[in-house]
Amino acid sequence: MGLTPMLRAPAPLPAADFSRLRRRAIFEAGKLDPQVGDHETLAAYPLLLEPGVWAGLAADAEGLAREALAAEAELLTRPELQRRMGIPPVVRRLWREAHRRGPAAAGPRVMRADFHPTPTGWRVSELNTDVPGGFPEAYPIARLMAEYHPGHEPCGDPAGALARALVRGLEPGSTVALVHATAYVDDHQVMRCLGDALSSAGLVPRLASPTNLCWRDGRGFLAAAPRGTPLGAILRFFPAEWLPGAPRACGWEHFFRGARTPLSNPTSALLLQSKRFALAATRLRTPRPTWERLVPEAREPRQVPRRADPDWVFKPAFGRVGECVGIRGVTPPAVQRRIERAARWSLRRWVAQRRFDSLPLPGCEAPAHACVGVFTVDGRAVGAYGRVAPRPLIDGAAQDAAVLVPRGEGTP
Template sequence: MSPSGSPSGVAPPPATPAHRWGLSTRPWGLGEAERSELLRALRFDWFKWDTYSAGHFTMIPEVMVVPEALHREVVAAVEGLSAALSRFEDRVHADVAILDRLGIPRPLHPLLAREPQRTLQCARYDLFPCDDGRLMVSEFNEDVPGGFNETVGLPHLMGDPGPGCRWEAGLRDALVTAFADAETVGLLYATAFSEDLQHMLILDRWFTEAGHRTVRGSPAHLTRGWSGRPRILGTPVDGAFRFYPGEWMPRLPNFGTWGRMGARLPMMNPLRHMVRQSKKVFEVWREVMADDAETLALLDAHAPRTLPFEADGISRWRDEQPRWVLKRAFGRMGDAVIMGSLVTPKVWDEALKEAQAKPAEWCLQECFQVTPLEFGAGSLFPTLGAFVVNGRFAGYYSRAAARPFLTHEALHVATVVQLL
């Protein structure tokens, strides 16, 4: 996302008043001792270890207040987009040509083709309120969405949401309900990363409290039992929660085992959801679903224009640098996203040359103007992060940043809904 620039030498259109979203903020209202106790509890009781990163607080000590009407718009948008993505996935999950265009690694194609359609889904869609009155989604986090701990932990610890407000923090119950039929749940994650472990520990607690057995491990720990039942570290499992990037799967030492039996394991999220996770999804979605009026309306309302990276068009991308965002199909926390409006011509040119070497892995997305919001520390660019579990809205994980670009440096902001 970014304030949209204009092509070189072309005058920008006249400025229009920013849309009034009705968002507001208010401080936590905690004294120093209360705030210290809240953070201690968040770290030790809710496993949110990274409340500070590189010496900086990773949360804004304020609450973002969302009007009820806007909340309903968010819910309608994310649930509609989730349903539309399911229809798209059904059409393309076994289409090799489309999977190639989406940048999905070839070794994964047979796995995606064999996976049955299942409802298991834990996703997060970050909606950006924009000056033109649209809630824009630049990509979908359908693979490894983070933020469980603070999404549920902060409302629990803060208690009263304030006069005339309510929390929307149903993530725990939604996830537990989704695994109601699984006696034993495998929690699969990238075991080298503490930030991934903190997510697994809170899930472990929630599932255990609900009466499930759990086993934590890496996808590398999947084996086939003598009866053909999937096992994690020797423990038979009835389902799994995957917190491990799909594009990393072919590197696993037991990737052959996944190829033989991965489709048998009910998993949140299934590898089929990589077609939704790809940042190139907007590039092909409209084309594939041209006969689906509901999908086209959602794309018009929420999706930025996205083009394939074409090596012979590099001079155009140079000339129109402020207008575009360059994205690799798969990446984490903004590590393969270059915003033309926020970098020097030299950095932009280097990024274009990198993309030129492997053009099929990249796309360009047109910028959009995000409406800033005033916080105590000044004007920041917000996003309404909405969790979606099995197609239904399940709570907010909102963030804000000093620049209109979300990376690992974006700050979490607790979110409440203002009653009518």
């Protein structure tokens, strides 16, 4: 059994138990991508947080959420910083219009902060403020895993918390569009999980892509029923920076300005989703004590001396799931060369972040590095899901791991 001051990894489930848990995750918890390439996407063991650890993580995540929302409000009035962050011109233009004519209506805010154990405590690699994923793994699957670990429970139920936050501002039975990139199985399973939570909260979920919506007087409708009842809210899992690629006829611009239907998240969440936020943050007036304590320094890639590259991680401004993250000595050399070349030559599309030492989980048969993503809804920590990888890079090849806490410590 591995043990660190923060979390531990118990022995993996026996093969027969894991095989059954995997099937239950598919058929009871909606896990539709259990395999990617040669990798099983579900870890056979959970991450067990030590007593009291969850309370500290939750407090830090809540601090980050508060600071993020305050920084976002300032950034919306600072177009010169938006440009520096790599926000596309069309998006900046729409936000300027929104600033004059009024922003789109905002629903509950959900975000996820990714915490990594290091020898000096937790460090946060990034905030996922736009379309954070991991809802099925955080609760429905974690609940299944908890059956094998008596005395433990999931940290919370982020999907349920989001649904409860959404229902507070809506009429019972309101229709909520779950807008997502319909091509992605991993996005679809997130939407189905949220759909189940919305149904339990008395709302009517409808899966849709941005092209399945239409707009009238700022109100969103299902395009299949344009003269029906307007949508109560739109829950978006379609990355905001992809929206300008949708056909103009679907009215995607409403996501940026003029929507009277509450949007969760509003597209202003893109401001902190940009990994280049850290570069702009130094020019903000908004205080960010939690951010400065937990998030590593960032630089323009061109300002990083080539000989110092092992100390720096290169990330695309709008990369997701660890895509195209380059760490010398971790990323395959050929890929690393391409990433570094792109990072040094593509202005405002990449960022360099000072590398931190990820503390491997001791006691595991194979090296395992962990990341705990803590969800907040409207600033309150509501749950977490973990990922583990054999190398200190959490990307698409990482496994999802249930995060469990001692019974009674989870967020109700």
